[in-house]
Amino acid sequence: MSTGMIIAVIVVVAALVLAATLVMRGRGRQGGPDLKRRFGPEYQRTVARHDGDAKAAERELTERLERHGKLRERPLEPAEREQYSARWTAVQERFVEAPREAVAEADRLLSDLAAFRGYPEGGRYEEQVAALSVHHAQHVEGYRRVHRVGQAGPGGGAGESAAGTEELRTALMDARALFDDLMNDSAPATGHRSETATGTGDDTRHQSSGKAGMFGKSHPRGV
Incomplete structure (x- = not known):
């Protein structure tokens, strides 16, 4: 190969490397805003969770x-x-008499529904949550919360105290938003919030079947 040909090859390779570098830098600049909007x-x-390390978080x-x-x-x-x-x-109605058991059942229900819709099975909880976070980022934290509280049990988990009734109620309300999303076939990948989940407290708009309010018809105020 002649010297001129070698120089030409080197120039072409250098140009390709430069172009690839510019493309990667461009993606890096867009990655933050794009990921912020999606998630x-x-x-x-x-x-x-990564102690403020945005790059590590974006990699994950x-x-x-x-x-x-x-x-x-x-x-x-x-x-x-x-x-x-x-x-x-049934979960809502059971909450009146057995709030802790109702929250545990809500945890199982979300796991079953997510698996039915095509997400990883509930036995792979972390992977299921990771997949849900991609398509239901606005509400996946509600699932984490009801899972954490539901799994703690009457005495709480290791290093945790047992959740009180109000915490259980809030966890169930948060979980409801993800339930509504998973029940909605037209929900987009991100940013969706079902209209049926916009109320708070005992608002009877928290419905899917129209049979009961958020915590059953006999739910007392303040619980």
Whole structure:
């Protein structure tokens, strides 16, 4: 190979390397804002979990996107929708007499519903939550909360105190937002908030089946 040919090859390779570097830098500049928009509160939570290291958090979130971004939720048939709605109504009604057991059942219900829609099975909780965070970033924290409280048990988990009734109630309300999202076949990948989950307290708009309020018809005020 002549000297001129060698120089030409070197120039071409250098140009390709420069172009690739510029593309990667461009993606890096866009990564932060894009990930912030997609993940919303989940972005901030992940940054905090990495002690403020945004780059480490973005690497984790990018990996989640690569693993779960192409997941497509399985549609719910009317009978299936009614089945899950009935289970949630039973959870709400049970909360009046047995709030801790109701929250534990809500945890199982979300796990079952997510798996039915095509997410990893509930036995792989961390992976299921990671996948949900990609497609339901606004509400996945509600699942974490009801899982944490539901798994703690009457005496609390290691280093934790048992949750009080108000904490259980709040956990169930937070979980309801994700339940509504998973029941909604038209929910977009991010930023969705079901209209049925915008109320608070005993608001009877927290419905899927229309059979009971957030905590059953006999739910006392202040619980």
